[in-house]
Amino acid sequence: MIDQLPPHQREVIAAAQAAQPVRLGDIARAFGISVKASTLPAGISGEIRPSGGAFEIKVNRHDSRGRQRFTVAHELAHFLLHRDQIGSGVSDDALYRSSLSDAREAEANRLAADILMPRESVRAAFAESVGSFEERLQFLADHFGVSEAAMAIRLEQVS
Numbered sequence: 001m002i003d004q005l006p007p008h009q010r011e012v013i014a015a016a017q018a019a020q021p022v023r024l025g026d027i028a029r030a031f032g033i034s035v036k037a038s039t040l041p042a043g044i045s046g047e048i049r050p051s052g053g054a055f056e057i058k059v060n061r062h063d064s065r066g067r068q069r070f071t072v073a074h075e076l077a078h079f080l081l082h083r084d085q086i087g088s089g090v091s092d093d094a095l096y097r098s099s100l101s102d103a104r105e106a107e108a109n110r111l112a113a114d115i116l117m118p119r120e121s122v123r124a125a126f127a128e129s130v131g132s133f134e135e136r137l138q139f140l141a142d143h144f145g146v147s148e149a150a151m152a153i154r155l156e157q158v159s
């Protein structure tokens with residue numbers, strides 16, 4: 001999905017990916033987006049809406065850190081891919097369903113995974129990891145700051 005973004009956006013993302021966990025805050029700042037951990041309505045993981053000429057992301061503060069990071073990346077993906085469809089705002093439930101189409105949601109999930117878990121970095125980290133598969137999975141999830149569930153899906157995609 002990153003390949004489909006304009007060069008300026010790809011450069012911002014690549015710079016944030018120089019270290020892991022990927023610096024999501026740098027990406028948000030580069031695009032003038034504020035990110036706040038907030039109390040959201042039950043069942044809502046995150047949202048993005050216009051705010052003062054820019055955009056604001058809110059993430060459910062009761063979710064785990066890894067989950068919150070995926071949500072922020074997902075909302076950033078909506079900004080990067082679907083800015084013209086955000087309208088007065090998009091709210092994502094726990095399964096990342098919103099007023100946008102399932103196809104748009106799948107795109108946002110793919111770009112979020114590309115941002116948080118860069119393919120080559122995942123391959124390299126996995127090659128360096130030791131122990132049982134479960135131990136290696138846990139190491140990678142910590143390394144990339146994501147849930148083990150998200151990491152397991154990504155590992156299947158890149159291996």
Ligand SMILES: [Zn+2]
Nearest residue numbers: 092096098108
């Ligand atoms: Zn979404």
